[in-house]
Structures are given as structure tokens and as C-alpha cells.
Amino acid sequence: MQQIQxxxxxxxxxxxxxxxxxxxxxxxxxxxxxxxxxxxxxxEHLFHMNDPFESLYIVRSGCIKTYxxxxxxxxxxxxFYLPGELFxxxxxxxxxxxxxxxxxxxxxxxxxxxxxxxxxxxxxxALSQQIIKVMSDELMHDQELLGLLGKKSAEARIAAFLTNLxxxxxxxxxxxxEITLNMSRSDIGNYLGLAEETVSRTFTRFVNEEILSVxxxxxxxxxxxxxxxxxxxx
Amino acid sequence: MQQIQxxxxxxxxxxxxxxxxxxxxxxxxxxxxxxxxxxxxxxEHLFHMNDPFESLYIVRSGCIKTYxxxxxxxxxxxxFYLPGELFxxxxxxxxxxxxxxxxxxxxxxxxxxxxxxxxxxxxxxALSQQIIKVMSDELMHDQELLGLLGKKSAEARIAAFLTNLxxxxxxxxxxxxEITLNMSRSDIGNYLGLAEETVSRTFTRFVNEEILSVxxxxxxxxxxxxxxxxxxxx
DNA sequence: CGTCTTATTGATTCAGATCAACGACGGTGG
DNA sequence: CCACCGTCGTTGATCTGAATCAATAAGACG
Numbered sequence: 001m002q003q004i005q006x007x008x009x010x011x012x013x014x015x016x017x018x019x020x021x022x023x024x025x026x027x028x029x030x031x032x033x034x035x036x037x038x039x040x041x042x043x044e045h046l047f048h049m050n051d052p053f054e055s056l057y058i059v060r061s062g063c064i065k066t067y068x069x070x071x072x073x074x075x076x077x078x079x080f081y082l083p084g085e086l087f088x089x090x091x092x093x094x095x096x097x098x099x100x101x102x103x104x105x106x107x108x109x110x111x112x113x114x115x116x117x118x119x120x121x122x123x124x125x126a127l128s129q130q131i132i133k134v135m136s137d138e139l140m141h142d143q144e145l146l147g148l149l150g151k152k153s154a155e156a157r158i159a160a161f162l163t164n165l166x167x168x169x170x171x172x173x174x175x176x177x178e179i180t181l182n183m184s185r186s187d188i189g190n191y192l193g194l195a196e197e198t199v200s201r202t203f204t205r206f207v208n209e210e211i212l213s214v215x216x217x218x219x220x221x222x223x224x225x226x227x228x229x230x231x232x233x234x
Numbered sequence: 235m236q237q238i239q240x241x242x243x244x245x246x247x248x249x250x251x252x253x254x255x256x257x258x259x260x261x262x263x264x265x266x267x268x269x270x271x272x273x274x275x276x277x278e279h280l281f282h283m284n285d286p287f288e289s290l291y292i293v294r295s296g297c298i299k300t301y302x303x304x305x306x307x308x309x310x311x312x313x314f315y316l317p318g319e320l321f322x323x324x325x326x327x328x329x330x331x332x333x334x335x336x337x338x339x340x341x342x343x344x345x346x347x348x349x350x351x352x353x354x355x356x357x358x359x360a361l362s363q364q365i366i367k368v369m370s371d372e373l374m375h376d377q378e379l380l381g382l383l384g385k386k387s388a389e390a391r392i393a394a395f396l397t398n399l400x401x402x403x404x405x406x407x408x409x410x411x412e413i414t415l416n417m418s419r420s421d422i423g424n425y426l427g428l429a430e431e432t433v434s435r436t437f438t439r440f441v442n443e444e445i446l447s448v449x450x451x452x453x454x455x456x457x458x459x460x461x462x463x464x465x466x467x468x
Numbered sequence: 469c470g471t472c473t474t475a476t477t478g479a480t481t482c483a484g485a486t487c488a489a490c491g492a493c494g495g496t497g498g
Numbered sequence: 499c500c501a502c503c504g505t506c507g508t509t510g511a512t513c514t515g516a517a518t519c520a521a522t523a524a525g526a527c528g
Contacts, residue, residue, distance in 0.1 A: 068381055070466050076381040090377055092370035098377060121363060125356050132362065135369040136326035142376035143324055143332060147302055147310040149383035150427040154516065185475065193384040195517050200476055216475080216525075232304050388484070419507060429485050434508055450493080450507080 007031050016084030016172060017058055018112070021130045029124055035111040046101040046109060053091035055111045056131075059083050062107025063182035066099040067190075077191040079141075080104075080183060082168055086134050104182045149193045152232075157192040158202045159230035162212075166221060177224065181217040241265050250318030250406060251292055252346070255364045263358055269345040280335040280343060287325035289345045290365075293317050296341025297416035300333040301424075311425040313375075314338075314417060316402055320368050338416045383427045386467075391426040392436045393464035396446075400455060411458065415451040 008019050008031045019027055037060045040046055046057060049069055057064075064081040078099055081087045091097045092114070121128035148160050162179070170176035181188070185203075186196040194202075206212040211227055213220040221227055242253050242265045253261055271294045274280055280291060283303055291298075298315040312333055315321045325331045326348070355362035382394050396413070404410035415422070419437075420430040428436075440446040445461055447454040455461055 068377065070381065074385070076384045078377050078380055090370055090373035093367040094370075094374065098374050122359050125359070125362075128359075128362050128366065129355060132366060132369065133327040135366065135373065136324055136328075139324035139369065139372060139376065140328065140332050142373065142380065143302065143312050146312055146376065146379060146383065147304065149380065150310045150424070151308070184473095190384070196474090197476080197518085198516060201516090204476075418505095430506090431486080431508080432484060435484090438508075 008034060011060075013058075013060065013084040013172075017110075018086065018127065018130055018134070021133075022124070022126055026124045026126055029120075030127065033112060033120060035113065037108040037110050040103040040107045040109060042103055042105050044103050046103065047088075047097050049097055049100045051097045053088070053095050053097055054115065055088065055113050056086055057088045057101070058086045058110040058112070060108035060110055063104040064101050064107060064109075065104055065183060065187060066101050068099050075100075075190065077187055080187075080191070082172065084172055085168075089131075089135050089138055104187075154192075154194050154198050154202050155205070155230055156232065157194060158188075158199065158206070159227050161188065161192055162219065162221065163224075163228055163231055166224070177221045179219045179221065181219060242268060245294075247292075247294065247318040247406075252320065252361065252364055252368070255367075256358070256360055260358045260360055263354075264361065267346060267354060269347065271342040271344050274337040274341045274343060276337055276339050278337050280337065281322075281331050283331055283334045285331045287322070287329050287331055288349065289322065289347050290320055291322045291335070292320045292344040292346070294342035294344055297338040298335050298341060298343075299338055299417060299421060300335050302333050309424065311421055314421075314425070316406065318406055319402075323365075323369050323372055338421075388426075388428050388432050388436050389439070389464055390467050391428060392422075392433065392440070393461050393467075395422065395426055396453065396455065397458075397462055397465055400458070411455045413453045413455065415453060 008014060008017075009024070009027050011017065011019070014020070019030060022030060035055075040062075046064065059081045061083050064087065065077055066079045066081070066087060067075045067077045069075045079087065088097070088101065090099065144160075144164075148157050152160070165179055165181075166176040169179055183191075184196075185199045188194075189196040189199040192199070203212065203214050206227075207214055209226075211221070211223045211230075213222060242248060242251075243258070243261050245251065245253070248254070253264060256264060269289075274296075280298065293315045295317050298321065299311055300313045300315070300321060301309045301311045303309045313321065322331070322335065324333065378394075378398075382391050386394070399413055399415075400410040403413055417425075418430075419433045422428075423430040423433045426433070437446065437448050440461075441448055443460075445455070445457045445464075447456060
């Protein structure tokens with residue numbers, strides 16, 4: 001399997017990724033730090049829970065889910081990451097991964113070794129600021145999700161999930177109305193604190209109400225406004 | 235009302251707070267940045283949602299809750315902050331507060347103006363690293379909470395809430411078994427995605443099972459091990 | 469073509485929400 | 499110092515949304 005060298009400067013995702021705030025000199029330095037993308041097969045793990053924390057990761061293509069296996073066996077899905085999105089931040093302080101990361105399909109990953117970061121934050125102050133910003137976004141995302149799981153109905157959760165996904169898709173110049181779900185109903189349910197059957201039922205209800213059209217994992221959002229409104233119901 | 239000048243160097247909370255990783259020179263610089271503590275009365279707001287993001291805040295004494303008012307009127311409590319804890323991180327990137335912050339009792343707050351931070355991260359690289367660490371912890375906390383709200387029973391949620399609180403209390407040299415709740419049952423319920431009545435009922439069930447003894451807002455944890463175990467049930 | 473995984477649909481059950489009433493403080497003002 | 503009022507917490511009765519159990523359908527894939 002050949003490795004295609006792709007410098008951060010030329011990467012199509014640069015506008016979505018860490019380079020977004022860096023000047024061209026800093027970009028060269030960043031290139032020196034980033035490990036070239038490596039491929040991960042569907043269902044393969046990038047890291048497991050409690051693995052030593054070594055790097056930050058960025059999705060280049062495909063999709064990653066993170067989850068925490070609980071002692072009692074089940075798992076809780078904590079996030080889905082799309083191309084250009086950075087993850088693995090929550091292990092920085094404790095030194096070990098508080099989640100596991102698994103590919104939902106064949107996925108390419110860029111790796112930013114964090115051991116070198118101590119030096120780096122001094123070499124590239126703009127980078128440490130950028131990381132702070134990414135973390136801040138991640139915090140906002142979590143808080144949104146918390147609000148959701150805290151007290152919303154199944155309908156509102158699904159609506160918010162799809163709305164959020166649409167937003168992220170459009171950010172990366174994909175259609176905001178024609179979405180492909182990379183994850184199973186069961187993963188969605190787990191993420192949203194719902195049974196997989198409830199996810200299915202809610203989808204069909206939305207189809208009946210002509211808010212969505214759903215075919216397997218292809219979702220068309222027919223009425224984005226109404227979907228948006230359902231987000232904050234109950 | 236007099237302002238008592240307390241330098242970070244002499245602050246009793248230094249070991250819990252940002253200074254934890256700073257050398258004495260950096261500490262002096264930090265002191266130059268920190269605004270001296272100001273008092274906030276019970277129920278008063280430190281900031282509202284959508285206020286411009288200007289500072290990071292640290293609780294010196296008292297207790298702060300953060301919440302996001304939803305368009306539909308209700309609110310979702312997203313966190314409680316104890317002395318030594320830093321909050322307000324999630325607004326860094328967007329430039330405005332995604333939550334409101336309200337005092338649960340008379341509370342003293344240290345303020346770290348973030349406008350100066352751009353310069354500061356270069357002056358005190360160790361500080362920006364420390365902030366990254368605090369954010370990482372906050373991310374871990376959120377993920378834990380997500381796991382909780384995702385699929386746990388009311389019992390498990392309350393158990394986890396109390397266990398977490400106990401941990402934080404002991405970290406600040408308060409008893410880990412004799413806890414004073416600064417928040418109402420309703421706040422707890424809101425935070426955990428439960429009705430206030432369910433919180434009450436769960437407390438009394440724990441009392442009957444001799445896991446807790448509860449008097450108003452004074453909670454004694456009689457059987458920490460069992461409480462811990464209930465954390466991951468269902 | 470058969471097998472395995474994933475999704476849908478139906479029937480039943482149950483945990484927790486909601487509605488409602490009451491009790492216990494704590495603060496305020498007479 | 500006590501009586502009143504408002505807030506907060508507890509307890510009971512009922513209802514309901516989503517979980518669970520169970521069966522079937524629809525792809526995906528070798």
C-alpha cells in the first residue's frame with residue numbers, strides 16, 4: 001500500500017483543519033510535525049480506552065466514532081468525527097485516552113504527535129491558540145449535546161442530531177440536505193441515549209410527516225425549517 | 235465594600251487553580267493579569283448567554299452554576315463550579331458566551347481577562363499549556379456526564395453526581411463523606427435530566443438502603459463503595 | 469443462493485414524568 | 499418573639515414515552 005505524501009499546504013482540508021489560522025512559515029513547521037495519513041479499515045480501532053495519550057488526530061477521509069466502554073460492558077458513543085475534524089483532545093491532561101476511537105468505514109487519519117507539542121507551542125504560539133479554539137468548540141459541542149440528552153424528547157434529539165450533521169456537511173461543501181449517515185441506527189441511538197428501535201420509529205414518523213425522506217443510510221431533509229424547530233421541543 | 239487584595243502567590247487555592255504549574259516568575263506575571271476577586275450575590279448573574287466573551291473566571295469561594303436557556307423557555311444546567319475551578323472556556327472561539335453563569339450563594343470570583351491572553355500565551359507559554367489542560371479536564375468531565383445522561387438510570391445518575399462531588403470536595407480538603415449541596419433539588423434534576431421529584435425519591439431510597447443520610451442539603455455518604463458501584467448500573 | 473448484518477414494525481412493560489397536596493424551614497415584618 | 503408567607507423538599511396517584519421483547523424484512527456479501 002503506497003503512502004501518498006500530502007503536505008498540509010496542499011491539503012484540500014486546510015481550511016477546516018488546524019492550518020486555518022497559521023501563516024505559511026508556521027505551516028511548514030506544522031508539516032514537519034504531522035505524520036502522513038495512514039489508513040484504517042472499517043471497525044478497526046485507532047486507539048482503545050486507557051491507551052497512553054500520544055497524539056491528536058485529524059480525520060482526512062471517512063468517519064471516526066469515539067466511545068467509552070463502561071465497566072458493565074455496554075458502550076456510550078461520545079462523538080462522530082468527519083473529515084477535517086480534530087479529536088483525541090480529552091486525554092491531554094490525564095495522559096491516557098478516556099475513550100476508544102473506531103473507524104466506521106475505511107478512514108484516513110493525520111496524526112500530530114503531542115510529545116513534540118511542548119516544544120511546539122513555543123515555536124508556533126499560533127498553533128497552541130488554535131488548539132485552544134478547537135477545544136473550545138468541542139466544549140460547546142458537548143454542552144449542546146448535554147442540553148439535548150438532559151431533557152429532550154426522542155423527536156427533538158433526532159432533529160438536533162440531523163440538523164447538526166447537516167451544518168457540518170455544508171461546512172465541508174457537501175450538501176446540507178442530502179446526507180449520508182456513516183453510522184448505524186444503533187450507534188445513533190447510543191449517542192443520543194435512545195434505543196435503536198426508537199431511532200427507526202422516529203425516522204419513519206418524520207418520513208410520514210414529510211420532513212425527511214429516508215432510504216437506508218441516505219437521508220434527504222425535505223423541510224429543514226421544521227426540523228430546526230423540532231430541535232427545541234420539549 | 236472593601237476589596238481585599240490577595241495575590242495569586244498567597245492564595246489558598248493556588249494548588250487547585252491556574253498557578254499549579256507556574257514558576258514564581260510566571261506567577262508574578264499572572265498576578266498582573268488577574269482582576270482582584272469581586273463578590274456576587276446569590277442568584278445574581280456573572281454573565282448571560284450571548285454576552286461577549288471577555289474573560290475566564292475562577293471561583294474563589296461560593297458556587298456557580300452555568301446553564302443554557304433554550305428558546306422554549308426552560309433552561310438546561312450544564313455545570314456547577316466549586317472554589318478553585320475555572321469556567322467560561324467554551325466561549326473562547328465563538329467570542330460569545332454559550333451559557334449563562336449564576337451564583338448559587340454569595341460568591342467571589344477571580345477574573346482573567348482574555349483579551350490580554352494573546353500576548354500572554356507568548357509571555358507565559360506554561361499558562362497556555364495549563365489552560366489546555368484545564369480544558370482537557372473539562373472535556374473529560376463533559377464526556378462523563380454524557381455517558382451518564384446517555385443511558386443511565388436515575389439511581390446511577392444521582393450516584394455518579396454525588397461521587398463526583400465527593401471527589402471534588404476531597405480535592406479541596408473538604409470531607410468526602412459530609413457534603414453540603416449548594417444547589418436545589420431542581421437544579422440537580424435539571425443537570426442530570428431528571429424531574430426534581432425523582433431526585434427527591436432517589437435520595438430517600440438511598441437513605442432507606444443506608445447508603446446516605448440526608449438532611450435538607452447536608453448529605454452524609456455512609457457507604458461510598460456501594461454508591462460507587464451504583465454509578466455504572468444500567 | 470444462502471447467510472449475516474442492519475433496519476423496520478408490532479405488542480407489551482416499566483421507569484420516570486407529571487399532577488397534586490402537604491410539610492418544613494427560613495426570612496420578614498409586626 | 500411570634501405569626502405569616504414564600505420557597506423548597508417530600509410523598510402519593512396517575513399517566514405516558516420510550517425501552518424491551520419478538521418477529522419479520524431488506525440489503526450486503528461471500
